Amino acid sequence: MRIAVTGGAGFIGSHIVDSYIAAGHEVLVIDDLSTGKAGNLNPKALFAKLDIRDAAAIDRVFTQFRPQIVNHHAAQIDIRRSVADPAFDAAVNIIGSINLLEQAVKHKAEGFIFASSGGAIYGETPTPAPETAVKAPISPYGAAKAAVENYMFVYQRTFGLPTVALRYGNVYGPRQDPKGEAGVVSIFAGAILAGETPTIFGSGDQVRDYVFVGDVARANLLAIDYLSQRAGTPETPDDCAFNIGSGVSTSVNELYRMLAEVIGFDKEAVHGDPRPGELMESRLDISRAREVLGFVPETSFGEGLRKVVDWLRG
Ligand SMILES: NC(=O)c1ccc[n+]([C@@H]2O[C@H](COP(=O)([O-])OP(=O)(O)OC[C@H]3O[C@@H](n4cnc5c(N)ncnc54)[C@H](O)[C@@H]3O)[C@@H](O)[C@H]2O)c1
Known part of the structure; x- marks a missing residue:
């Protein structure tokens, strides 16, 4: 498949790109290299250096590449920066994500995968939190992840874009x-x-x-199968989410x-x-990921x- 991976020059994204390429997919990496590194780029992937806040630039590269799956890992990941400058965090992490959802629909992508956070959207969890646990983010970063999951649900229900959120541990x-x-x-x-x-x-x-990045990359492979095989209409954002730990x-x-x-x-x-x-x-x-995705750390x-x-x- 043709897969656009945002944040594909970063830590997690670059491992996902490597496993997609190894599985025979065609990959376009979208990254502004703000924290990502050119050295992480897989030489077999195409690369567009752009900022996800720039909707017109995403439109241009999607017109050329025509992604079937958009895998969205680009983000401002510094929780303390999100506390110090919530508007900047929201510009990258919420508006940037909406730009990608919008372009995914416009260019008729078949699925959208998002790097959410199990560590930042639930509050204190004295017992292991299932996906349906109360969402009580205490940072703008966590609030943005929860907001994007809600937007993804809208894009799924209202615009017909199949979406899945992977809520990672550390x-x-x-x-x-x-x-x-x-x-x-x-x-x-x-x-x-x-x-x-x-x-x-x-x-x-x-x-x-703590979850190893190789296991996370495998979850992103399983998410593609899940998007193509999913039956039924999700009723809540939690129905489109999996804890990955x-x-x-x-x-x-x-x-x-x-x-x-x-x-x-x-x-x-x-x-x-x-x-x-x-x-x-x-x-x-992580029982839901085990049962539905077939994910085993x-x-x-x-x-x-x-x-x-x-x-x-x-
Ligand atoms: N590391 C974790 O434990 C963890 C846990 C939960 C969720 N996540 C999420 O996983 C994703 C990847 O995180 P990571 O740990 O690999 O961090 P990272 O900083 O290595 O990766 C983020 C990538 O996004 C790129 N980027 C940042 N802003 C951008 C912009 N405006 N336009 C284009 N590209 C931009 C960076 O250059 C970088 O390559 C993020 O969405 C993060 O929130 C990470």
Whole structure:
């Protein structure tokens, strides 16, 4: 199929592009390289350097490429930046997404896949959250993800565009920037390998669902089959959504211990002040993805951590 992948020069998007190309699809990457890297671009993919806020530019490249699937991973991903400048976050993450939905309909795409967030749209989840759990985002970034899911439902029901939202846990793996704002695994591993002791904000008892990027890329392959085979009309945005995680929750302290062991580092972590607004518990129920998509996370946390460390060591 012809698939346009926005954010395809970024961490997650580039792994998706690689797996789509390996599966024999034709891929157009759309990315403004604001955080993505030219070095991540798959040489077999076409590339358009453009900003998703520019609807006319998307129109032009869609006219040429005629995507059958639009896979949307481009985003402003820095939660703190979304708090500092919610209008900028909304311009990229909401208006940019609407531009893509609009162009997908105009150019008769057959499906739309969106990188949503299981970590940012549910609130505290003391037990694993199913897709139907209450949505209580506490950042503009999370509010934007929830808003786009609502727009996708509109585009599905009103304009007939089949859509699917993949609500990721904390994705980690090779190519995640160790100097970036997100991605505690890469940040900690990068620091330890540089001989520095990472700082854990707060007690370190915060739990997250860490999911390996290779598993996320596979979910994006399964999402294509799902879009082509889906029967019936969704009744709520949750009907078009899947939690994509490992199904295992791990505390930051545990993550630190496992990573220190993989690297052979024997210093205790330093603890800093807790970050205001940070969730204590983010747990995902991935049964729906298992049952409906056939998604099975294959990479254990220990194995995934070793892959990140090997990648950082080069
Ligand atoms: N990393 C995670 O744990 C996680 C969790 C949930 C959801 N997500 C979502 O997955 C997607 C990919 O995230 P990532 O971690 O790979 O981050 P990333 O920063 O590596 O990827 C984002 C990509 O989008 C591009 N981009 C940003 N603004 C753009 C614009 N205006 N126009 C065109 N391209 C633009 C960047 O250059 C980059 O290549 C995002 O939508 C993010 O919100 C990530």
